[in-house]
Amino acid sequence: xxxxxxSPRHKVTETGTPVTLRCHQTENHRYMYWYRxxxxxxxxxxxxxxxxxxxxxxxxxxxxxxSRSKTEDFLLTLESATSSQTSVYFCAITSSANTGExxxxxxxxxxxx
Amino acid sequence: ELKVEQNPLFLSMQEGxxxxxxxxxxTTSDRLYWYRxxxxxxxxxxxxxxxxxxxxxxxxxxxxxxxxxxxxxxxITAAVHDLSATYFCAAHGSSNTGKLIFGQxxxxxxxx
Numbered sequence: 001x002x003x004x005x006x007s008p009r010h011k012v013t014e015t016g017t018p019v020t021l022r023c024h025q026t027e028n029h030r031y032m033y034w035y036r037x038x039x040x041x042x043x044x045x046x047x048x049x050x051x052x053x054x055x056x057x058x059x060x061x062x063x064x065x066x067s068r069s070k071t072e073d074f075l076l077t078l079e080s081a082t083s084s085q086t087s088v089y090f091c092a093i094t095s096s097a098n099t100g101e102x103x104x105x106x107x108x109x110x111x112x113x
Numbered sequence: 114e115l116k117v118e119q120n121p122l123f124l125s126m127q128e129g130x131x132x133x134x135x136x137x138x139x140t141t142s143d144r145l146y147w148y149r150x151x152x153x154x155x156x157x158x159x160x161x162x163x164x165x166x167x168x169x170x171x172x173x174x175x176x177x178x179x180x181x182x183x184x185x186x187x188x189i190t191a192a193v194h195d196l197s198a199t200y201f202c203a204a205h206g207s208s209n210t211g212k213l214i215f216g217q218x219x220x221x222x223x224x225x
Contacts, residue, residue: 031211042117042201042215043156050210058212090155094211099163100144102203102213104156 003027004105006091012111019078021108023091025071031094032074033102034058034066036087043090049074081112115140115206119216127224129191134219136185136202145178145185146203146213156201160187192223 003026013019031050035043045058047066055066063085065077078085088109092102116139126132144163148156160169162178169176175188185202199220203213
């Protein structure tokens with residue numbers, strides 16, 4: 001158990017509404033990541049964090065923002081959700097073994113109507 | 114910019130047969146990862162390949178890495194139904210940030 005929890009696990013919302021997904025870790029890892037998974041695209045990196053208040057963009061960051069005010073929480077915000085953001089979102093942390101291996105949360109399925 | 118491509122994207126095979134999934138990546142990466150995902154579930158780490166020539170085996174799955182060819186393979190020996198899943202490979206986009214770039218995934222269906 002990598003000690004990652006995501007919330008909510010499922011959410012249905014309407015176009016134009018704000019949405020925040022939360023990733024919580026219990027193991028004090030420095031690096032945290034948000035990916036989205038869509039059929040035919042594998043997983044694509046949205047944003048990542050390398051410490052409190054330190055974040056950077058990934059491959060598909062447009063329309064998303066993140067915040068990390070404490071080590072254990074990494075928040076992903078869709079300021080104004082669009083149907084193209086319907087996806088499954090995964091949070092990940094790096095393993096403590098320093099191999100670069102990522103461990104993933106259970107995922108958050110977001111549907112934007 | 115690192116790109117990772119897998120083939121095939123879908124594989125239907127009979128139990129007992131052997132097959133290989135290929136993972137090509139476009140720029141230098143010293144590490145390669147394989148993950149498994151069951152429908153509706155999260156990703157589970159299968160193999161971490163940390164150097165050229167690395168080979169790892171677990172049960173009926175064997176992964177290898179050739180950094181000169183920028184190629185990793187996942188070989189399935191005598192497939193069984195329980196191996197039906199989607200398999201992803203991933204390479205390091207930047208080793209000092211830890212971010213991984215994933216292939217599109219290969220969906221494996223093993224039929225009795």
